[in-house]
Amino acid sequence: MRIPVLAANWKMFKTVGETVSYLKEFCALTAGVSGAEMVVAPPFTAIRAASEAARGSNVGIAAQDCYWEQEGAFTGEISVRMLKDAGACYVIVGHSERRRLFGDTDERVNRKLGAVLAAGLTPIVCIGETLEERDAGRTLAVLDRQVEAGLAGLTPAQVASLVIAYEPVWAIGTGRNATPAQAGEAHAHIRGKLAATFGAEAAAACRILYGGSVKPENIKDLMAIEDVDGALVGGASLTVSSFFAIVSGAQLV
Ligand code: 13P
16 A cells, blocks of 8 residues: 655745744644654755754655765755755755756656665655646656656565655646546556566556645545656645645545
8 A cells, every 4th residue: 555645846946044943833633643644845955954853753855856875065055965954854855946947857867866866765755747748748758758867777566665746747836737547647657667667566666746736625636646646736735734735635536
């Protein structure tokens, strides 16, 4: 059985103080939640404080990105070893904003993924097509390429431990989420691709989240889709009440 994951990607929002007060409230509210993994990804600067605020709770802390080298002359970069030391258990890799604005390619995603796995942390790997790619009928081919190149060289056991987030780029921050049919098609395709490449067992164990305008109002319908194992939430995760409503909604299914 795949345990659902509800993950908050805060992007470039929240100071240390805002992070701590959010997590204290959120951890108290979710103390009784079982049967779902909850994850919060604050900015790098708040990871240490977040992990301290969430200690003893069932909320895990994620980083939003990483660099693949352990250390060295890489000004501005942060290694997985440093993230682990700060208390992160998960690392988001290949978010479309990193791909589009900061030059992450499938090859870079693959190197980051290797570093996260080598450190024993759980990667949350983002894939998804742009609007142009969808309109051109290339959605499934793009997903295939991102899985093939992004996950190249991984073992079936590593794939089983992965979290993948399907985030159609046109649905991020637009208020326009994928329809259940669109999400269902993409998720089933990704799982089929994983099965063909890494075997049925790895594919069946890998959690595939949906991301893109997830809100308390649409989480139930998304979670009802067979291959949707949770959500990666941006804007609607920034307030405790709305992320908690998403966690609650996801669990009702
Ligand atoms: P929104 O939920 O704000 O659309 O963002 C989705 C996202 O990018 C999560 O990583």
